[in-house]
Amino acid sequence: MAQGNRPGNARQSRSNRRAAERERARQQAEQQARERRQQTIIGLIVTIVVVALVAVIGVVVYRNTHKNTAAQTQSTKAAYSTMRDSSVKPSTASNTGGILFSKNGYGKTIDDVPTIAIYMDPLCPGCGNFNRETDPTLISMFNAGQINLDIHPMSFLDSSSSDDYSSRASSSIAYIADHDSDPSHLLSYISNIYAEGFQPDEGSSYQSVSDAKLKQQAIKAGVPKSVADKAFERTYQKWLTAINTYTPTRKELWGSSGSMSTPTVTVNGTMIDLSAISTAGLDLKQGILKAIGLKESQIGDSSALPSIGGTGAPADFTSTESTE
Template sequence: MTSGRPQDARMSKNERREAAREKAKQLREQQRKKDIRNRAILIGSLSVVVVAIIVGVTLVIVSTLKPAGPGPANMASDGIVIGENFVAQTTPGLQPGESPVAAATSDPNVADIRVYLDYMCPYCGQFEATNNEQIGQWVSSGAATVEIHPISILDRGSQGTKYSTRSANAAACVANYSPDQFWAFNTLMFQNQPEENTSGLDDDTIKGLVSQAGAQNLDQIDSCIDDGEFKSWVADSTSRALQGPLPGTSEEKVTGTPTVLVNGQKYSGSLTDANAFSAFVVQVVGSAESTPTPTPVPAG
């Protein structure tokens, strides 16, 4: 006969203590297993997140970094040579890993003017505004050639838009697909030069200047600009210019823009005095009789 009292009331003190210990052990084991499951779920979730991040970063890198391809045609020296009547010298594009080849110069009486420039550089803008007209006269008449090297050293000055690289790439696109309009395009780029530390011209505006320059193959040039077809070349040619040596001159490397060479000799005079630059050309070429004509005048 039972009295109706709970069973554990009949347990001894030691039995109750042992039962409590066993219960606590079971609870601890249940909690341990729960912790293991939660940890496994957390690690699995973090792994999925990490893999997703890695995949995302990889896709971004693959989509933005293209393997190095050939450089633009007509720029085997890393610059484009413009001659009489603004006709460009034609050359194949540099293959990856190839070194630039100095443009051939045959007539010592023809001034060989080379300009390394950045389209964001205000000093390049000063030189162009001062001397574009007189250089254009010399080139048109055959008294000089001008070799233009667009490089990218001022991306930091365009609020993250990498204007120097984009504009140099656009110049390479014109050189590749419509070289005889390069001089006109280069002139327009400086006539519309943005101020440093602004976002620069957007790609659509640059494409508008390409059209205004009378370039041919506009669809190909537009795609070239949109795709950044020659951005790898811009980076490589800029590195070559900054590290040197510069082909066809004793000048070791570009230390700033504009770097202007006449028959291989560096011009260090005023950027805002057309007569100073003309006098330098006269001196380098050797005599007034063999100097480009007509006589330069300061740009208005």
């Protein structure tokens, strides 16, 4: 009898095993479902946290950027107001701290010709190099009525001399512009103080240049002695100090370094990348001619006007058009 019951027992055992396997499978399925739900919940939480963090970071960045931009704008406005409202400044000064003129006189511009603005410090070696390479050409175009000029004297390099050379020279530029009605004298004076052998070195190599020596260069340029005698009293020092604060805040004058330096040159208000001139294989004279659209053979020809006129943007240095 016991042997007769064995098949039934085997079937029952297999049934029990299958039931146990199904139960284990059910439990595993439930466990996996719980884990998936937990992972989903965790994923949602992580997503919410990340989104919240991104939002917070965005708000912080926006606020800081907005704050910095607002502070920069406020700083520029304050510096501009100080310069504009300076109690002592040249009557020939423009609203941006320049001295604008043409062959027709100070404050007078010629229509349909470009305005070349030059931001300079008398001690700046780069400014001296720019002047020596381009000044004869600029003066010829000036005399022919082919350009307007806008000179911006600065004096931030006083600390690179032992006797405030930059302020003394820049203040004399402003004084001469305000008291000698012939702007050609001013241009000649600037050429004289940038001349090789006269412009001093900056920093530790600086050797003092007296007011008397600067005065000699002014008289040599045609400035009346009565004007030259008083040109070195630093009459416009407060105005120059305000310019040194205001001009570097003007973003349109910032180079690739994110700051303003001298020399800076603009044509019809657009900054010229002086390094791009060299990269294009041109010297500074050729670069200026290319920028305004004038051939070298047309320099000093009053009947030939620069192609960009009085409002056009300066030409691109990457083009291959000749300036000959």
